[in-house]
Amino acid sequence: MPALSEAAIRQQTTAQSFQRGKEYYHSGAIISLVQRGNEIQARVRGSDYEPYQVNITFNTRCLTDTTCTCPYDWGGWCKHIVVVLLTCLHKPGVIRAHPPLEETLASLKKEQLQALLLNLAAHYPGMVDEIEDQLDTPKQSQRSKSAQAASPTAIDPRYVRSQVHSIVHSLDHMRRSQAY
Numbered sequence: 001m002p003a004l005s006e007a008a009i010r011q012q013t014t015a016q017s018f019q020r021g022k023e024y025y026h027s028g029a030i031i032s033l034v035q036r037g038n039e040i041q042a043r044v045r046g047s048d049y050e051p052y053q054v055n056i057t058f059n060t061r062c063l064t065d066t067t068c069t070c071p072y073d074w075g076g077w078c079k080h081i082v083v084v085l086l087t088c089l090h091k092p093g094v095i096r097a098h099p100p101l102e103e104t105l106a107s108l109k110k111e112q113l114q115a116l117l118l119n120l121a122a123h124y125p126g127m128v129d130e131i132e133d134q135l136d137t138p139k140q141s142q143r144s145k146s147a148q149a150a151s152p153t154a155i156d157p158r159y160v161r162s163q164v165h166s167i168v169h170s171l172d173h174m175r176r177s178q179a180y
Contacts, residue, residue, distance in 0.1 A: 001040070002062050004089045013076040021082020029080075030087050030094070037100035040088065044080040046070060052080045 010018050024044065031043040031051050040056040048070075057065040072078035077085075088095060098104075105113065121128045 001035070001088060002058055002060060004085060006086070006089065009077075009082060009085050009089070013082055014074065017072075017074075017076060017079050018082055020079035021077075021086060024079055024083035025086040025090075029083050032096075033084065033087060033094055034096045034098055036098045039100075040084065040095070042080075042084045042087075044068075044083055046080060054080050054084045056081070056084060 009021075013021070024046075029045045031045060033040065033042045035041075038058055040054075040058075042054040042056075043051040044054055046052045053069045055065070055067045056063060066077055066081050068078050068080045070078050070080055072080075108116070117131065121131065
């Protein structure tokens with residue numbers, strides 16, 4: 001991971017986000033912190049029931065991408081990204097190192113990969129459609145274009161729910177007149 005400093009983190013945030021991130025750091029808001037190759041993945045407790053997912057990608061010189069599942073959109077990094085980076089800076093020993101997923105999967109045999117996919121599909125039923133889409137199954141390729149055009153587009157309610165949730169929570173930090 002590239003060299004970090006509080007000053008460098010502060011440059012990418014608002015004063016309020018940095019301060020709130022520091023408070024989260026002192027309160028121990030990090031649930032998990034894993035490094036896989038050039039990526040840090042963290043789960044952070046926040047104001048929502050579900051923890052926020054933070055992903056940070058880097059190379060030897062700098063951070064190349066930072067994302068968080070929170071609805072923050074007021075410029076710079078959110079407090080969840082700040083707490084993850086402060087933890088990496090001050091407590092690097094809590095980062096669990098794992099090999100990149102590609103390496104982990106490469107060591108598995110065909111039967112193990114198949115069992116893994118079937119287990120995941122059993123726990124996450126929507127994943128079956130995703131797997132079929134990725135594989136472009138014969139069932140899909142046999143469908144005629146006219147049948148595809150005539151069939152209604154399926155809408156994933158989880159996606160709609162998450163979008164609505166983000167939009168509603170994006171109003172939390174606004175005055176009523178602004179939110180209206």
